[in-house]
Amino acid sequence: MDEYALGVLTNVGLLSFLALSAYLLLVAGEMSFGQQAFFGVGAYAAGIGTAMWGLPLPVAVLFAMALGAAAAWLVGWPTLRLHGLYFAMATLAAAEMFRILFELVHYQRAIDGDLVGPDGTQGFRGIRWVLEQGIEQETFLAAVWALLLIVLAAFAVVERTRLGATLRMVGEDPELAAVFGVNVARVKLGVAAAAGALAALGGALYAHHNTYVEPRNFDIMLGVHSLAYALIGGLGTALGPLLGVALDIGLLESTRVFQGYRMIVFGGLVALLLIVRPRGLLDEVAVSRVAAALRRRPTA
């Protein structure tokens, strides 16, 4: 596989974690402008884990996910009763605080004669675990997509359980859900923490793919993009966010036909698409139609 295709496929996979994180909150009825913060927490935590503490990547990723969930829980707890634009702005404020904190962190250590670690606005260089272990880019790509498939499988399982129905109910009508005995606050806090862990997983892998991260990577643009990916892909299935990422990164950025005009094309397309399908391409109606069609032809 050539270098370029590898890079594109890996980026689609990495951003899909962030888009899924935004999707999870959207399904539960909340719009976050701040998932990029947990992507950043994951990137920094995993980078520190492998490059500075000498942890193997899987352990560092787990550490990053735990930290991402904890950070999301911390942001979610005081903002739980907020909704709509209030919640979106609170998450934006929190995410910008995280970004500025990344700018203020100076935690470096000399490893093999090089200073490694977060250096404020200078960023965090030398997250080289993947190179040092002699892991091929193809292998890393396969690992990213394998993890993504596991996450998708988890989504598919949850959608079929009581918990999945509860999530959609909370998203559709929180008052009704409360009447049915659902602890809406607890569900939303759980969703926020899970979405934080998911974003951190993506961030941890992103840091190890790029070997370098800087605070600017985790600004509001990244967060709102992931929200847009989730929405244009569709809120009916967890495949929606992947479709959203694939449309932008895979189709528009990579084909280079629209170079220089990519945002003009993409922006216009998204605005027009949302007029026709306000809940995305693969919305609930589309998904249930496909499911019904599959049920009618069980051999298919």
Place this chain on the structure above:
Amino acid sequence: MVVDLLQNTLDGLMLGAAYALLALGFTLIFGVLRRANLAYGPAIMIGAYAATWVHLQFHAGFLVIALVTIAAAMAAGAYVEQLCFAPHARRSRGAGDAGAVAAMVGSFALWMQLEEAATLWLPKHLYSFPPLYDGPPIVLGPVTVRVEYLAMLACAVLAYLGLRQLLTRTRFGLAVRAVVDQADAARLAGINVPRIFMLVFAVASALGGLAGYLIVATHGQVTPMLGMWSTLKGMIAMMLGGLGSLPGAVVGGLALGLIESHSQWLFGPQYRDLIAYLILFALLAVQPSGLWAMLRRSPAPAAP
């Protein structure tokens, strides 16, 4: 020390006037449509870029430049309204409001589009912009005040008073308030609701254009950061003051200016933004209805 405090307070109020102007247009759109327009700042950016182009081509006077800024911002605003807000206006407004999310994400998509269009049009990273006033600042004893900032403050006050008059003393304002209260009832009473939305958007965009002109003329330069900056500052000021409230927008803008100028002086620029976001986050967690509601000591309503 006392002089510094006084000077910072003055600077903060003047900076806050710019934020207040941005927040007024923002809050007008949210108050009437119940939708956030993320492309508000980029529309202002289109205005500023059009004015820069006119300035480069014709060296026009400041009045022409100001009018071009406002007109281009209104044109861009109308485009955003037609593509992102008019189509979603009829969708449900209750909980799980699909229209609100779609409109907001749509306006974000157009943000990207407008920003790229502006930078393709004028690709340099920085353009100088004709200043509003060339003379020295006014010296009042130990403190100084820039004339442009006084103009900004005056415009913010006039814009607020003008909007209040418009909304409370005219038939148009009555129609707007009827739509805000009960859009369906207003339609039954013969009010053309989509037209009201369009006009509200036009007024808000004109305010944004005015704010953009004053800000750019005060800084003396235009950069591609203007769009994002305007959207962010306008939204933060609006949320600080209280979503959808006109006096809240003014209070929120001035408060943001004061917070920024004092924390910058005390702790430096990185901490300035950190503290502004921290205060916004804390306020949303404790009192989401904003500073204006707090000032009026009304009991805090639950966040919608």
